[in-house]
Amino acid sequence: MVCSHLLRHDKEMEAAMFKGCGFVPDLLSLQAWLECAWKAGFDTAGSDMLGNVMQGSHQWIGTTECAALLRFFGLKAQIIDFTGGLKNPNIQENDTGEQMHMGVACDNCEQCPIVGPRYSSQVVNNYDLCEACHNLPGADNVAPFRLVQNEQASHNKAGVTVNPTEADKNQQNTLPHLRLMEWVWSYFVVTNLYEGTSESPEDDQSTKAGAVHAQPSKQTRGASHWQHQEERSSKHQKTGNQQSNGKSGADYEASGSNSSAAVTRSGKPPLYFQHEGHSRTIIGIERFRPLNSKSGLKEGCSDDGFQYHLLLLDPSFKTNNIASALSNGQGWQKLMKQGIHNLRSQQYQLLFVDDGIVRGREQEEWKVLKASETY
Numbered sequence: 001m002v003c004s005h006l007l008r009h010d011k012e013m014e015a016a017m018f019k020g021c022g023f024v025p026d027l028l029s030l031q032a033w034l035e036c037a038w039k040a041g042f043d044t045a046g047s048d049m050l051g052n053v054m055q056g057s058h059q060w061i062g063t064t065e066c067a068a069l070l071r072f073f074g075l076k077a078q079i080i081d082f083t084g085g086l087k088n089p090n091i092q093e094n095d096t097g098e099q100m101h102m103g104v105a106c107d108n109c110e111q112c113p114i115v116g117p118r119y120s121s122q123v124v125n126n127y128d129l130c131e132a133c134h135n136l137p138g139a140d141n142v143a144p145f146r147l148v149q150n151e152q153a154s155h156n157k158a159g160v161t162v163n164p165t166e167a168d169k170n171q172q173n174t175l176p177h178l179r180l181m182e183w184v185w186s187y188f189v190v191t192n193l194y195e196g197t198s199e200s201p202e203d204d205q206s207t208k209a210g211a212v213h214a215q216p217s218k219q220t221r222g223a224s225h226w227q228h229q230e231e232r233s234s235k236h237q238k239t240g241n242q243q244s245n246g247k248s249g250a251d252y253e254a255s256g257s258n259s260s261a262a263v264t265r266s267g268k269p270p271l272y273f274q275h276e277g278h279s280r281t282i283i284g285i286e287r288f289r290p291l292n293s294k295s296g297l298k299e300g301c302s303d304d305g306f307q308y309h310l311l312l313l314d315p316s317f318k319t320n321n322i323a324s325a326l327s328n329g330q331g332w333q334k335l336m337k338q339g340i341h342n343l344r345s346q347q348y349q350l351l352f353v354d355d356g357i358v359r360g361r362e363q364e365e366w367k368v369l370k371a372s373e374t375y
Contacts, residue, residue: 037072272351
């Protein structure tokens, strides 16, 4: 589905993918294309693990294989790891408590491993700086950066490592994949994920009571991306007891460019969503604030009181059943909506595709696969 969307909505990517044929090949052909990517040097480590053979096999094609194939075509496919609170195994602590990023060298001073904060460029693949080099004037040329560190350690304004608060620990234990939900929300809402520019101000929001009715976008032709933004009038917000279409007791907060709409179509490509043994497609996300939430943690909410539902397409459900439920406006929630309580696996991976095509020397830098972010 990710490939289908890219072929339909980006002419440059359409020309780059599958030799410009304009459609997604069958499974055997996809496996052959993946072998071509391996032979070209993309994800050689993954290729070796699978014996360098994919076509005609029953090998599981996951996020890394998809990323290798898309990067072979020149697409900026990136992987995000969500570990559910587990420490990044590549980050260790030395005797003084500083974090060491094992196997990662500073691309300016060549310190290896990087000790202390590590800054990973979001515009140059596989480009990392130590804190000292990040503070140099020339570092702006490859900005913006993402700070990479284990979440068990946080820093105050002076840059001194401090112990996490009890509230931090409680939230981590109660909502191990809250960061995943928040990341997906930001992906669909924010125009540029790394620059943090939103499509609309967060404070320009209104709410109203009502049941969620998802309608596929005709613009995206089957690859719709929905941000549910049910709104509630100020009159009903004061009473908190108005019902509409049989659903009450929740504030659905708007976050799109049109605060009066029930659904915002972001136009973003869907996300490839994987955990061990299964993969699905995230086509959107719903965010709402339960009115009866006195304690966010007990209600499964974030610190600001929001709950999230992923909108998924799951290959284990028949396409005809999903299409029928969407057409009738009934029963689609059971087939497509999943809250944070449904994320029972310890680890998840997301794949997303940035804008633009890379070629030549820049494409060479994308051959080695690693997570661009780890939570």
